[in-house]
Amino acid sequence: MVTFYRRLPKFDYLAPQSIEEALALLSRYQGSAKVIAGGSDVVPKLKRRAMKGIDYIVDLKGISGLDYISYDGAGLKLGPLATVRAVERSDVVLETFPMLAQAAESMASPQVRNRGTVVGNICNAVPSADMAPSLLTLDAKVSVVSEKGSRTVAIQDFFTGPTKTVLSADEIVTGIEIPNPPANSRGKYIKLTPRRAMDLAVVGVAVMVTPENGICKDLRIALGAVSPTPIRVAQAESILKGNKFSDELIDQVAEAAAEGCRPISDHRASAEYRRDMVRVLTRRAIRELLSDEAASAQGFGKGA
Amino acid sequence: MAEFSLIGKSVPRVDGVEKVTGKAGYAADFSLPGMLWCKLVRSPYAHARIVNIDASRALRLPGVKAVVTGKDFGGWTWGWMPATRDEPPVAVDKVRYWAEAVAGIAAIDEDTAEEACDLVDVEYEELPGVFDPEEAMKDGAPAVHDYAENNISVQYHWNFGDVEKAFADAYIVREDRFATSRATKGYIEPPATLAYYDPSGYITVRAAKQSPYFHYRHLAACFKLPLSRVRVIQPYIGGGFGGTKNDSLAGDFCAVLLSKMTGKPVKYVESMEEELTTSRRRHNMITYSKMGATRDGIITAIQHKVIADGGGYTAVGPLSLYLAGFGTTLPYKLDNFKYDGYRVFTNNPMGAAMRGHGVTHTRFAAECQMDMIADELGMDRLEIRMKNSIDNPAPGTTYTTINGVTLKTCGMKEAFRQVAEPYWHERNELPKKEGNISWGVGVSGAPYLTGARQMGHQACAAIIRLCEDGTVNLITGATDCGQGSDTVLAMIAAEELGIPVSAVISQKVDTSYTPADPGSYGSRVTVLGGQAVQKAAQEVKKQLVEVAAQTWKVKPEDVDIRDGMVFVASDPDKQMPFDRMARVACYSGTGAVIMGTGYSTYGLEPLGMESGYGNAGVSYSFTAQTARVGVDLETGQLTTQSFTIASDCGRMLNPLLAEGQIEGGAIQGLGQAIYEDFIMDKGRTLNPTFVDYKMPHSVDIPEMKLIDVETNDPDGPYGAKEASEASHVSTPPAVICAIHDAAGVWIKEQPATPEKIVKALKEKAKEKAQK
């Protein structure tokens, strides 16, 4: 039967006042409870009946003090209720981690960004999640708690498949920690979309490069929407590391990035186009980061 | 009248404040006490026999009040023409497209109705489906309707002049295949209705319809009631653009029948995903175009074979296919034209009308092919258009095309002249390449018709009643579905009566009181509704002037009304504000009832659909357009930088509204050209959301420069013609020709997505390498 729902399925809405209370609810309702932050992924999914067996919604928004964006000299900390919009506009993010602000700005519309959170974006774990590639290049760490205890997961290990993460049903992410990037590094996120706004990434490429006297001291490349999860392409990164920048090597890196992903064909693009674009955009990102004017550059749609 | 007081002025919309403050009531905003909610059970197959429907589990769910299936409509079917009545309100023994409705449920609330859908047990026998119109025409393809041989739903074969000879004589002949996409209207109000079949045998509905009178007739026929027992009340309409809101849908019929069965009002509101999956869309059409020209670039012959994907039922398809043929002889002179059009049934959602109806498909093909010919001849693309375009007939004369289309005004050539300067500037002075972006400029011309003729009832009518407070009630059958016609019609009434627009109180359609009208259909309201209002207002003025003449004991010819005053020009003592004169008329003596009526008389001959000869509309609008587009040669991404659009829409009655329409048409055309397409998998729509069905957003819209080419057509109130469908038609070719100019590749299948462009660039590079 095909039914087009306008109404949400029935569930109980729970509004805990503390993380402890939230964790207790999750462990009590074992898998039939779902955490929401902004709800911009969860609510449409519930409506489409793409999320089954959810009897309880545990809303974190009633818990105070979770929307922090703080910087302590060693790194940045994002709370689970820090919205995409807040990250996009935060002075410290703009100053210290401009790539994150840039990725945030590439998402959805101001309305959705005001609602959606960065933590929600990575927990939802679609391959095209826009915050993921930059966080991957920044070696972010995800703090996770449950009633049983807490753990820290490197973002590289966080995603396990399309819409799947290492989180179990009774766990909550309490924050993301992002260490300072290497000195003199610069990063860029290029999101490929047909339109200039409100599009999901056909391909997302984040590149962070640390040049030193014409030598590539460090290179990190992460890709979105071209594999079952957002990924780093270590093989591609290693080609330039320690070597002098040259067009030839940059082309090789781009080629290796294209080889290193596993795109699918769907209604948004073919696998072939996605792979081609990984090659094009990886090369473009590195080149643009190397040219001085582009040091503070923005992605497509901003006159790149 | 030499000088108008309102016509030609940018009067703000009469409903603007109500709309932006959220006070305007749309169909889904209405409720009635005791109301039930209707939800449709839809098929998970694109083509299947319905073996059995068992609703007993659904009926046992507390809160469910009734279930209807296709059989409950007693075999009634409907369609645009008597010969094509092939669509039942709800599928009876077979479903012909994915998610076609098979049952309707009424329950005490929407949640219960939705829950009950899963409890209706439908047994299907899946049938092989056919999803490609060219495959569907082949012998042995699965039959969508038993009555249609080779799945051909409608076909036309017209032959004017002698194309064979013209091709033989031509210096150059090109043959290409073009295709348009599966585009949709993209309005923000999905279909909705609130229906009540009261026990005494009257149907009352408030429905989101841009042609309420079509719905009125459908309901009367379906429920076998005299028309006088059906009342369709029109609320505010949140966009129309043709197709779905001209027609009646499964939800409309089910809501009424469920109301009849339960004795309660029943409400039905479609979800956006439902609308995008099931509703009528623009036909995607394949055009095999053959064009011949002389060495000097004079186009001597066009032969079009068009194959239109009609989907599961005929709907308005005969008109769509007719318009795709008729439009080809405009806006250029053409002596030889052959058309073979086929609308083909498939197991896809239905193809139907949409802004730029019919003409957009073949004009796209012809404009692109003209550029190809110009390029091969080494001729400029604007020059070839200037050379071929139809001249403006001298006042009092008519230009007749080879297929009998008559033009009294044609601003095509002037429009091309007007865009020439921006075209040359953009081509020759602006950069051709910036980084990865290669820039190109396209130019195109397009016609559209004003007031599409109907097979049946054609005219628009108006009644104007003078009220004692000096306001007038404007009663028409016209529907403002967002285009602003309530404002324009009020301006016409006010202009004729010499009163302010605020003194005209427009009534929305209520089929019990307003005169019958085809509604917002084929760019007709301003011209045909406008003529009706103009006449009705003149009638009211005559009667009121009569009263004034008697009051002042002067001749009626000496009395006039302007700026809210009734006066005798030669005698400053004899003047009175309009509202006071209205009271004099209403209160003195027996108390006159001042009321005027009018109806349109333009364009009354019926459509020559079989012969292809004669007019499709009352008059014809024209646009010339340029587009500057940047192509990222590596990613295929497009930057649409600017449009210049010169339009001949006769006389602009309200530039603010007309320009809004022209820009809106162009933006919708841009969507069709580069973004919009339903991606299908065996009849199922894979992108039924506005995230993945991509319409241009505000940030995607180019700078637009509009130029008004005034022609003042004799067949339109104050010289008005259609505005916005022509700019919708001229945009896709302008953009796609600009892409070719920029990147050297022809994207002959809309939309020109980045991926298609990259693929074409790769192929071009490969070809070059082979040479």
Ligand SMILES: Cc1cc2nc3c(=O)[nH]c(=O)nc-3n(C[C@H](O)[C@H](O)[C@H](O)COP(=O)(O)OP(=O)(O)OC[C@H]3O[C@@H](n4cnc5c(N)ncnc54)[C@H](O)[C@@H]3O)c2cc1C
């Ligand atoms: C119109 C529209 C456009 C969009 N465009 C984009 C886009 O361009 N790019 C993009 O990447 N996304 C886009 N999205 C998706 C979405 O807005 C983002 O992913 C957003 O960041 C999700 O955040 P949220 O707080 O709303 O998540 P929610 O919906 O609240 O949650 C998402 C997931 O994360 C889990 N979760 C949330 N917080 C926690 C926590 N603290 N601990 C454990 N699990 C948690 C939830 O259980 C759920 O599985 C769009 C969505 C919409 C509706």
